[in-house]
Amino acid sequence: MSLDEAGTRAPTDPALERARIPLLELIQRQSLDEDYADAARRRAEAPAALSAPSAGSGRPPSRRIGPVALALVVFGGLLSVAFVQTRDNADVDSASRSSLIRQVEARRDRLERQQNRLARLRTRVDELTTQVAELTDADQAAALRALRIGSAAGTLAVVGEGVRVLITEPDSADDVSKVHDEDLALLVNGLFEAGAEAITVNGQRLTAVTAIRTSGTAIEVNGVGIGPPYTVLAIGDTGVLGARLFETKSGLDFAATADYYGFDYTLENVDRLVLPAAPPRVTNLRSARINSFGPGNGKEDDEG
């Protein structure tokens, strides 16, 4: 049985009804629980006598206020709780949303700062890389200079083409006619003037502080006593060294002296001479210190 809007009753088959009538209209028609109509019909059909045992379900519709009021209390509670809940959730939602937004912004700021820092660090890395490259070049240049200086100064062993001068003393030589330190000095000076770059006398490398002197009866070079025959090795351009030697005053003087006193010497070109470095006790300077600001120091170009 169903009740339409006007309140009249129309007997219909529920299944047919459900099939024919569109869904929304069906929902609308059945919006009032059919139970109310059913209960009312049952009360109307049941005789008053049979309804005695159940409390309050007599002919008048049962309208006990107790359960109804209780249900309404529950409904009111549900309503208010739901309202309060939604409001609280809204607060929480907006608070969490705004805190999220703050977090996002904070992270963005941090990211920006870090990117700036990254850019600065990159620039610094570039600068330092350039500096390292420059320092490496300077270091290599300085090492090269040190080598060349060492070669020239006698602190490093060197190899190259050059001349060998062999001076022999005759057995009959006496104190006057034997080879003296000045004679060797003449030869050495002549060789330097002729363009020799490194000279050894009997294996002793000549440096800026090397003295060729007489000690007692022997000649001393670098503090080491040497004796005849005297071998003087000089590294230089073999094409001109020998010839130029005898164009220099010292060379000519030496030749004259050798001639006068009668000691022999031979000069020959050698393709490969290996000259040792001077001993450390000679090369370690005690009084002279490096003067960074002196003339000639700190020049970039080599005289080599």
Added chain:
Amino acid sequence: MIAVLGLLVGVLLGLFFHPDVPIGLEPYLPIAVVAALDAVCGGLRAYLDGIFDDKVFVVSFLSNVVIAAGIVYVGDRLGVGGQLSTGVIVVLGIRIFSNVAAIRRHLLRA
């Protein structure tokens, strides 16, 4: 009326005690409220129609709330929670509208 008083008492109790809804039930509270509202409107219309029955009212109230929340809960488990919730609210909404319309007719005629 006592019924209105009961409603007010319920609202005040809810506000006063501020019960904490368990997190698991929190999403179903609005559905339950709408279902309860439908039952209350139906009851009011039945009252005005003269066929009110307290047993029917209480039963419909409880069953509406439980069934509506239950449908949405099952929908959540199945993954169609949002759609089922929409469907339930649509149906309940239509019923509420039509009951309220009937109530309006009664009140305007009376």
